[in-house]
Amino acid sequence: MKLLKDAGHLFRFAGLFVIAFLIFLVVRHFVVPKTFGQYGHYRGASIDEMAARPIKFAGHQTCEQCHSDVAETKTNGKHAHVNCEACHGPLADHANDPASVIPTLPDTTVLCARCHTASAAKPAGFPQVNPAEHSGGMPCKTCHTPHSPVIGATPAAPSAAGGAK
Amino acid sequence: MNMSRRHMLVLLPAAAVAWKFALAGTPEASPNYTKSEHWWGMLIDIPKCIGCGNCVRACQAENDVPDGFFRTWVERYHVTDYHMENPEVISPDGGKEGFPSVAEDAGKYFFVPKMCNHCADSPCTQVCPVGATFVTPDGVVLVDQKYCLGCAYCVQACPYGCRYIHPEKKVADKCTLCYHRITKGLTTACCENCPTGARQLVDLKDPKDPIHAFLKTHEVQVLKPQMATGAKAFYNGLDGSVR
Numbered sequence: 301m302k303l304l305k306d307a308g309h310l311f312r313f314a315g316l317f318v319i320a321f322l323i324f325l326v327v328r329h330f331v332v333p334k335t336f337g338q339y340g341h342y343r344g345a346s347i348d349e350m351a352a353r354p355i356k357f358a359g360h361q362t363c364e365q366c367h368s369d370v371a372e373t374k375t376n377g378k379h380a381h382v383n384c385e386a387c388h389g390p391l392a393d394h395a396n397d398p399a400s401v402i403p404t405l406p407d408t409t410v411l412c413a414r415c416h417t418a419s420a421a422k423p424a425g426f427p428q429v430n431p432a433e434h435s436g437g438m439p440c441k442t443c444h445t446p447h448s449p450v451i452g453a454t455p456a457a458p459s460a461a462g463g464a465k
Numbered sequence: 466m467n468m469s470r471r472h473m474l475v476l477l478p479a480a481a482v483a484w485k486f487a488l489a490g491t492p493e494a495s496p497n498y499t500k501s502e503h504w505w506g507m508l509i510d511i512p513k514c515i516g517c518g519n520c521v522r523a524c525q526a527e528n529d530v531p532d533g534f535f536r537t538w539v540e541r542y543h544v545t546d547y548h549m550e551n552p553e554v555i556s557p558d559g560g561k562e563g564f565p566s567v568a569e570d571a572g573k574y575f576f577v578p579k580m581c582n583h584c585a586d587s588p589c590t591q592v593c594p595v596g597a598t599f600v601t602p603d604g605v606v607l608v609d610q611k612y613c614l615g616c617a618y619c620v621q622a623c624p625y626g627c628r629y630i631h632p633e634k635k636v637a638d639k640c641t642l643c644y645h646r647i648t649k650g651l652t653t654a655c656c657e658n659c660p661t662g663a664r665q666l667v668d669l670k671d672p673k674d675p676i677h678a679f680l681k682t683h684e685v686q687v688l689k690p691q692m693a694t695g696a697k698a699f700y701n702g703l704d705g706s707v708r
Contacts, residue, residue: 339500342599346609347500353645356527357654379660386519386658390526415517415660419566421541421574422515426661 357385358395366398370447377448378427387411387446408440498648503603504670505642506697507656508679509578511704513663516541516576520655520664521561527643527654534629535559536640537580537655544706545572552706577700577707578664580655581606581627581640582688585695589619589628598637604669604697605642613637624692642666669697 338344360383364371367384374380385391387406394401409431418428429435435442443451516539524530524537539560543553557564560576567574583606590598590606597612598619608619613636620628620637631638643653651657652666667676679685679701686703687696700707 336596339602340599341596343596343609343612346611347601347607347644349611350607350641350644351498351648355646355649355651357523357646357651357657359646359651359657381662382660383657385523386660390523390654414519414563415515417563417566419516419564419574420569421543421564421567421576423512426515 355392356390358390358392360384362395363391373445373447377450379447379449408444408446409437412440412444412446500602502670503647503668504697505604505647506583506667506669506676506699507580507642507653508665508667508676508685508699508701510663510665511575511577511700511702513661514539514576514578515661515663516560516564517660518560518563519658519660520578521559523654523658524640525561527646528641530638531632533558534632534638536627536638537578539564540577540579541574542577542704542706543567543570543572543574544704548572549706552708554708573704575704577703578655579625579627579688580698581623581642582625582694582696582698583640583642585697587694588622588624588692592618592622594618601644605644605647606639607641607644608637608639610634610636610638624689624694625696667699 333343333345335344335346336342339347360371363384370384374382388403389406391401391403394403413431416428416431418430422428431437431440440446440449518539520537521535521539524535525532528536530536537559538556540554540556541560541564543555545553555564564576583600583604585600585604587600587606590600593599594616595612595614597609597614598606599609600606610631615630615635615637617630617637620630628637628639630636643651643655646653647666653664656664656666665676668674669676676699680699683701685699685701687699688703688707689696
């Protein structure tokens with residue numbers, strides 16, 4: 301122990317370092333979020349916070365659970381792959397509470413024109429019209445049924461499940 | 466056991482470190498969704514896009530995107546003959562309300578929907594000084610808005626211009642690939658509302674996903690491949706003039 305005879309000041313100094321390190325660990329424990337570093341250099345819990353956000357578009361699978369008649373009509377029509385909310389808007393609230401959240405029917409004069417107004421910029425095979433010449437300002441659903449837009453079919457009256465007009 | 470104060474002092478930090486590691490092993494919160502089983506991306510089929518702006522409106526509705534900012538937007542390219550390097554590009558209000566009609570004209574027109582490419586080696590996550598943006602284990606680039614300082618370094622780093630500083634929250638904001646939807650088994654708001662199927666959510670780890678057959682049989686590109694970002698927004702029929 302001769303080597304350490306006059307080394308007391310060194311141990312006191314080392315002790316200070318150890319205490320500082322411990323304080324650092326304690327502060328770090330309280331300051332750094334628990335899940336930081338769970339998957340990488342970020343707060344792991346933020347992923348689940350993001351996933352927990354509520355949805356606004358219910359998704360066509362949800363719509364079809366009640367509106368199977370509309371889904372049936374669409375199946376064989378040109379709009380088979382146009383999902384419900386692409387025209388009807390975000391309706392997760394309606395899906396959660398069908399009785400009190402009543403969706404409004406979109407105005408076909410505006411709605412249909414968004415996709416079907418003629419423009420040379422659109423893909424050539426896509427059906428396009430000049431709405432003013434084509435219908436003279438009449439709503440598209442005067443002649444076309446939006447869910448299966450073939451001409452000649454009488455526009456269907458809203459079904460019982462189809463909600464208010 | 467006779468433990469001296471010195472021994473105690475040596476052991477304490479070791480115990481603290483060990484405890485940190487024990488805490489890190491908490492299990493995943495959502496039981497039906499396993500992050501490691503997915504690797505998300507997007508397929509954008511340019512010949513199918515009609516420029517209706519449904520995706521932009523749907524994104525803004527689903528994610529409360531403030532007016533004038535876009536997590537996804539649509540550009541219309543007009544390339545006249547011999548001017549591949551100088552296309553005329555417009556995106557009025559992000560294409561939200563569609564595009565002005567054009568009569569038959571020289572050159573070609575096409576629409577290019579743009580969004581976060583959810584890069585596997587994303588430049589935006591690499592520059593974040595505080596660990597507020599990251600690539601999740603399922604391949605989605607997200608922002609932890611509780612951690613973000615709003616320094617906008619990531620906004621500059623994104624080669625695709627997909628990030629912005631939220632005008633009210635004052636933190637970085639961007640496409641989350643509708644993480645709150647895809648983890649519930651739904652598709653993204655933009656894909657759900659695309660009337661022509663020009664946008665499709667793809668899961669590259671799902672062997673049944675049609676993307677695998679599509680990638681084998683089509684000429685698919687990513688934007689700015691020279692940036693080596695590992696972009697996962699795959700464009701079918703992408704013209705050479707697209708920037």
